Amino acid sequence: MxxxxxxxxxxxxxxxxxxxxxxxxxxxxxxxxxxxxxxxxxxxxxxxxxxxxxxxxxxxxxxxxxxxxxxxxxDRLRRRMGVLFQGGALLTNLTVAENVALPLRRSYPKLAQTTLNEIVADRLEKVHLLNAFYKFPSELSGGMRKRAALARAIAFEPELLFCDxxxxxxxxxxxxxxxxxxxxxxxxxxxxxxxxxxxxxxxxxxxxxxxxxxxxxxxxxxxxxxxxxxxxxxxxxxxxxxxxxxxxxxxxxxxxxxx
Incomplete structure (x- = not known):
């Protein structure tokens, strides 16, 4: 298929x-x-x-x-997809971890914070950016911001990833x-x-x-x-x-x- x-x-x-x-x-x-x-x-x-x-x-x-x-x-299909926007589209007033957590919070508002943190840490580790967990986008280089945005794009471990x-x-x-x-x-x-x-x-x-x-x-x-x-x-x-x-x-x- x-x-x-x-x-x-x-x-x-x-x-x-x-x-x-x-x-x-x-x-x-x-x-x-x-x-x-x-x-x-x-x-x-x-x-x-x-x-x-x-x-x-x-x-x-x-x-x-x-x-x-x-x-x-x-929504059940959208959760099988991820999007990496051209500029990253990170929210500057949120930490990297909070940015990655956004789609998860939206879909699963009752998810326990400890579970949410574990998922976010896993996604950041997948893009080799775990050390930026508590940092803000302004503290990151251009390449690190792209990887943070990519971590958010794979929040649901998608089967289809779009990159602009x-x-x-x-x-x-x-x-x-x-x-x-x-x-x-x-x-x-x-x-x-x-x-x-x-x-x-x-x-x-x-x-x-x-x-x-x-x-x-x-x-x-x-x-x-x-x-x-x-x-x-x-x-x-x-x-x-x-x-x-x-x-x-x-x-x-x-x-x-x-x-």
């Missing part, structure tokens, strides 16, 4: 159509990337899958259960560590991961399959190897490009190793 099936999804804003006819499948334990140029509809697609926006037409199936366009995702530009704003060394952590979580939790990204190194490191969006449609749906060897000009150019800001990245790497 697939983790997610998107069938003939059509979406937009008002009279403007952004996505024409999007269909793809995510298998269990698969890391699936959503790729494309800026403004192609990557975030729109993610928002429509998560029902943060409502598509014009099409269906979504989570774990074999079909959800119609205007239907909300039931997880490496955005991180230096190459920290970005690589986050990629390795996502692979680790895929292996330990058995989670399927859907990632919106434009970071070439991350794409080449963790992708199993990808879809490439262009002009509201899927230009290519394939494996990483198929993308790397594609003769479609746009796809070839995308995978053949140099890493973004190579000079800046080299400085980051040099700084990390010297200190």
């Amino acid at each position: 697939s983790a997610l099936d998107v069938k003939h999804l059509r979406a937009g804003y008002g009279q403007k159509i952004i996505l024409e006819d999007i269909s793809f499948t995510v298998q269990p334990r698969e890391i699936r990337m959503i790729l494309g140029a800026s403004g192609c509809g990557k975030s729109t697609l993610l928002n429509n899958i998560l029902k943060l926006e409502h598509a014009i037409s099409g269906t979504l199936s989570f774990f074999g259960e079909e959800i119609q366009t205007k239907e909300p995702i039931p 530009e997880p490496s955005a704003g991180l230096d190459p060394v920290t970005s690589r560590s986050l990629d390795e952590l996502l692979l680790e979580l895929r292996d330990t939790l058995g989670v399927s991961v859907i990632i919106v990204s434009h970071e070439l190194e991350s794409i080449k490191t963790i992708t199993d399959k990808f879809i490439y969006l262009q002009n509201g449609n899927i230009l290519m749906d394939g494996t990483l190897d198929e993308g790397l060897h594609s003769d479609i000009p746009v796809i070839h150019k995308f995978f053949a490009r140099e890493h973004d800001n190579p000079v800046v990245n080299k400085r980051f790497i040099h700084f990390e190793f010297e200190n």
Whole structure:
């Protein structure tokens, strides 16, 4: 049974159509990337899958259960999913532990504090951030904030994890560590991961399959190897490009190793 099936999804804003006819499948334990140029509809697609926006037409199936366009995702299915937002979306007035506990408190308000603390500690340990239990987001580095947000996203040990530009704003060394952590979580939790990204190194490191969006449609749906060897000009150019800001990245790497 697939983790997610998107069938003939059509979406937009008002009279403007952004996505024409999007269909793809995510298998269990698969890391699936959503790729494309800026403004192609990557975030729109993610928002429509998560029902943060409502598509014009099409269906979504989570774990074999079909959800119609205007239907909300039931809580019992949402608890099988997690979301890592681009900026982390941590509440600055709460500690890391309190941020991770938020979805658990919302779903299980009568959960004993000791049990809640044990679960939160386990999730923080899974992202290698247990030492930040009592810290506030302002006391964390950018990479640590991403890991704290990731701990909250896996609060229910989900089967399906959505990540919106997880490496955005991180230096190459920290970005690589986050990629390795996502692979680790895929292996330990058995989670399927859907990632919106434009970071070439991350794409080449963790992708199993990808879809490439262009002009509201899927230009290519394939494996990483198929993308790397594609003769479609746009796809070839995308995978053949140099890493973004190579000079800046080299400085980051040099700084990390010297200190």
